[in-house]
Amino acid sequence: xxxxGQTALLDRAGLDALVAAxxxxxxxxxxxxxxxxxxxxxxxxxxxxLPWGWGTELEAGRYRLVRRDxxxxxxxxxxxxxxxxxxxxxxxxxxxxxxxxxxxxTVCPARNEPPSYAFLGVRPCDLRAIAIQDRVxxxxxxxxxxxxxxxxxxxxxxxxxxxxxxxxxxxxxxxxPAAEAGFDLALTELIDTGxxxxxxxxxxxxxARILDRVPSEKGDTTTSDAARxxxxxxxxxxxxxxxxxxxxxxxxxxxxxxxxxxxxARCLTCGNCTMVCPTCFCTTTEEVxxxxxxxxxxxxxxxxxxxxxxxxxxxxxxxxSARSRYRQWLTHKLSTWHDQFDSTGCVGCGRCIxxxxxxxxxxxxxxxxxxxxxx
Amino acid sequence: xxxVPVPYRVIDRWDETRDTIxxxxxxxxxxxxxxxxxxxxxxxxxxxxxxxxSVSSIPTDGGVAHTIRAVGAVSEALCRxxxxxxxxxxxxxxxxxxxxxxxxxxxxxxAGGIGLAPLRPLIRRVVADPRAxxxxxxxxxxxxxxxxxxxxxxxxxATAYTGVTVDHPGAYWRGEIGLVTRLLDGAQFDPGQATAxxxxxxxxxRATARDxxxxxxxxxxxxxxxxxxxxxxxxxxxxxxxxxxLLCRDGPVIGFDRAEPLMRTREL
Numbered sequence: 001x002x003x004x005g006q007t008a009l010l011d012r013a014g015l016d017a018l019v020a021a022x023x024x025x026x027x028x029x030x031x032x033x034x035x036x037x038x039x040x041x042x043x044x045x046x047x048x049x050l051p052w053g054w055g056t057e058l059e060a061g062r063y064r065l066v067r068r069d070x071x072x073x074x075x076x077x078x079x080x081x082x083x084x085x086x087x088x089x090x091x092x093x094x095x096x097x098x099x100x101x102x103x104x105x106t107v108c109p110a111r112n113e114p115p116s117y118a119f120l121g122v123r124p125c126d127l128r129a130i131a132i133q134d135r136v137x138x139x140x141x142x143x144x145x146x147x148x149x150x151x152x153x154x155x156x157x158x159x160x161x162x163x164x165x166x167x168x169x170x171x172x173x174x175x176x177p178a179a180e181a182g183f184d185l186a187l188t189e190l191i192d193t194g195x196x197x198x199x200x201x202x203x204x205x206x207x208a209r210i211l212d213r214v215p216s217e218k219g220d221t222t223t224s225d226a227a228r229x230x231x232x233x234x235x236x237x238x239x240x241x242x243x244x245x246x247x248x249x250x251x252x253x254x255x256x257x258x259x260x261x262x263x264x265a266r267c268l269t270c271g272n273c274t275m276v277c278p279t280c281f282c283t284t285t286e287e288v289x290x291x292x293x294x295x296x297x298x299x300x301x302x303x304x305x306x307x308x309x310x311x312x313x314x315x316x317x318x319x320x321s322a323r324s325r326y327r328q329w330l331t332h333k334l335s336t337w338h339d340q341f342d343s344t345g346c347v348g349c350g351r352c353i354x355x356x357x358x359x360x361x362x363x364x365x366x367x368x369x370x371x372x373x374x375x
Numbered sequence: 376x377x378x379v380p381v382p383y384r385v386i387d388r389w390d391e392t393r394d395t396i397x398x399x400x401x402x403x404x405x406x407x408x409x410x411x412x413x414x415x416x417x418x419x420x421x422x423x424x425x426x427x428x429s430v431s432s433i434p435t436d437g438g439v440a441h442t443i444r445a446v447g448a449v450s451e452a453l454c455r456x457x458x459x460x461x462x463x464x465x466x467x468x469x470x471x472x473x474x475x476x477x478x479x480x481x482x483x484x485x486a487g488g489i490g491l492a493p494l495r496p497l498i499r500r501v502v503a504d505p506r507a508x509x510x511x512x513x514x515x516x517x518x519x520x521x522x523x524x525x526x527x528x529x530x531x532x533a534t535a536y537t538g539v540t541v542d543h544p545g546a547y548w549r550g551e552i553g554l555v556t557r558l559l560d561g562a563q564f565d566p567g568q569a570t571a572x573x574x575x576x577x578x579x580x581r582a583t584a585r586d587x588x589x590x591x592x593x594x595x596x597x598x599x600x601x602x603x604x605x606x607x608x609x610x611x612x613x614x615x616x617x618x619x620x621l622l623c624r625d626g627p628v629i630g631f632d633r634a635e636p637l638m639r640t641r642e643l
Binding site: 094095097099103104105106107108109136137140141142144145255256281282283284285287289293296298300303305310311312313314315318319320321323324328331332335336339340 | 379459604616642
C-alpha cells in the first residue's frame with residue numbers, strides 16, 4: 001500500500017474525533033484498553049478508553065502494568081491478545097446440518113454478518129502478523145471466506161513503537177519498530193516540548209478520506225523528524241534479538257539438535273505460546289448436535305500443535321514427546337513456514353516469551369541452536 | 376468449490392474385511408468435480424465428524440466409492456452406514472497419483488493392507504488401457520489373508536506380474552509369506568524406465584520405496600501416499616504438516632525424493 005504522503009497532527013481530542021468518525025461510518029473500533037491488570041484489545045467507545053498513562057514491564061514469564069508520568073497512550077507493548085482474536089476468532093461456526101424424517105441432509109454454510117472493524121493501535125509487528133495470516137488464510141488455492149470477509153472490511157490504524165519492551169525483538173525479524181506498509185493510517189505518538197500529539201500518515205485512499213473528516217493541524221517537518229528519531233531510538237532499545245543469520249536454514253538443519261531435549265525438559269506443552277502468537281493459525285473442528293439429534297453444527301476453534309491430539313492418527317499421536325512438539329512449533333515458525341507460505345511465521349512481538357509460564361525464550365533457544373550448529 | 380459437505384447417498388455397500396467396508400456413493404443433487412486416482416474427499420458422518428479418505432473407485436457412470444476401515448469415531452460411524460443412508464462429501468482434494476506422467480513406463484504398484492484402496496482406481500485405469508504403459512506389476516501385502524481387500528479383483532487384473540503375500544498365513548494360505556518387499560524379486564520392470572506407486576503403513580512405504588530406489592528406480596518416480604491428521608483439507612488447519620509439506624495441499628501423494636528425509640526424522 002503506498003504512503004499517500006498526507007500527514008496531520010492530532011491531539012487527544014483529535015484522536016477521539018477519529019474514533020467518532022470511524023464509529024459514525026458504522027465501524028466497530030477495537031483498540032487497547034486496561035482491563036484485569038493487562039492491556040487488552042476491546043471495543044472502544046472513544047479515545048478515553050485507551051491506556052493513557054499506562055506502560056508495561058515485561059520479562060520472560062512476566063507481565064506487569066506500570067504507571068507512567070507522561071500520560072502516553074501507546075507506550076505499552078504487546079498484550080496477551082493479538083488482532084487474530086477478531087480476524088481469526090477462537091470459535092467460529094462453519095455450517096449447520098439438518099436431517100429430515102427421510103434421512104436427507106441439508107447443509108447450510110454459517111452466515112455471519114462480519115462487523116466492519118477499525119483496529120486502532122496496531123503495532124508494526126502485528127501489522128506484519130496480519131499480512132502473514134492473509135497469506136496463510138486468504139492467499140492460497142483455497143480461501144478461508146470468513147477470514148477474508150472480516151479482513152477485507154478492516155481499517156487498520158498502526159501505532160509505531162517508541163517504547164519497546166524487554167521481550168521485543170522485531171528489529172531482528174525485520175518487522176518494526178516503524179510502520180512501513182499495510183495500514184490505512186499510521187500514528188506516531190510524541191510527547192515533548194511541543195506537547196502531547198500524534199503524527200498521522202495516511203497509507204491508503206480510505207485512510208486519507210477518514211483523516212480529512214477529523215479536525216487536525218497540518219504535519220510539519222519538525223514533527224515528522226521528531227517522530228522519525230523517536231522510532232529510530234526504539235530500534236536501538238530492543239530487549240532481545242534473534243541471531244543475525246539465516247534462521248530458515250538453521251532450523252531446517254537442526255531436527256536432531258540436542259537443544260530440543262533441553263527445552264523439552266522445561267516446556268509444559270501448555271500451548272500458551274501458540275494462543276498468544278499473532279500468526280499461529282491452527283484450528284480443529286468440533287461436531288455439536290442438539291437434543292433432537294436431527295440438527296448438527298460444525299465449529300472451528302483454535303488448536304495448538306502442543307496438544308497431543310493435534311497429530312493423532314489411529315493408534316496414537318505422531319508427535320508424542322514434548323521434544324517433537326516444541327521442535328514442530330519452532331521449526332514451523334522460523335523455517336517450514338517459508339516452504340509453505342513464502343514468509344517467516346515470526347514477527348518478533350515477544351508474546352511467546354512473556355506469556356510462557358516457565359519463561360522459555362524463543363530468542364535464547366534459537367541462539368542456543370545456532371551455538372550448537374557452530375560447534 | 377463448495378466449502379460445505381455436499382450430500383451423497385449410499386447406493387451400495389459391501390464388506391472388504393472384518394473391519395473394512397466400501398461405500399458406493401451417488402450425489403443427491405449436484406455432484407462434486409470429478410475425482411482423479413489418489414485424490415481424496417473429506418467424508419462427513421452426520422453428528423460425528425469428518426475424515427479424509429482417498430477415493431477407492433471412480434465409476435464411469437458417476438458417483439464415487441470410498442473404502443473405510445473402522446479405527447475411530449467417524450470411521451466407525453461411516454462403516455455403520457447402510458444403503459439409502461446419507462453422508463456428506465467435500466473435495467476433491469490433494470495431488471493424486473498423476474498417472475499421466477507414467478505413460479510408456481513400466482509400472483510397479485505396491486500396496487500394504489487397506490493401502491490397496493487408493494491404488495485401485497489407478498490399477499483399473501491402467502489395465503483398461505494396457506497399450507499406454509509398459510509392463511504392469513501389482514504387489515499386495517497384508518497382515519493375514521483376512522486383511523486382503525479386493526481379493527477376488529486382484530486376480531482378475533491382467534498384469535505382467537501380480538504378487539500377493541501375507542505376514543501371518545493361517546491354516547489355509549497357499550501363497551507367499553513375508554513382507555511385500557520380497558515380491559519385488561518377481562516383478563518385471565526396467566528400473567530406469569519405471570514409475571512406482573506405493574501406499575500402506577509408513578514402515579512398509581519406507582521399506583518398499585528404499586528397496587525400489589536401491590534397485591535403480593529414480594526417487595522422484597517412486598510416488599508414495601502419506602497420511603496425517605486432517606481437519607480442513609484446504610491448507611488452513613495446520614494438522615497435516617509433515618515438515619515443510621502440507622499433505623492436504625502438497626500431498627497426499629509426493630515423490631519419495633521429498634518424502635525420504637521427512638520420513639527418516641522421528642516424530643516429525
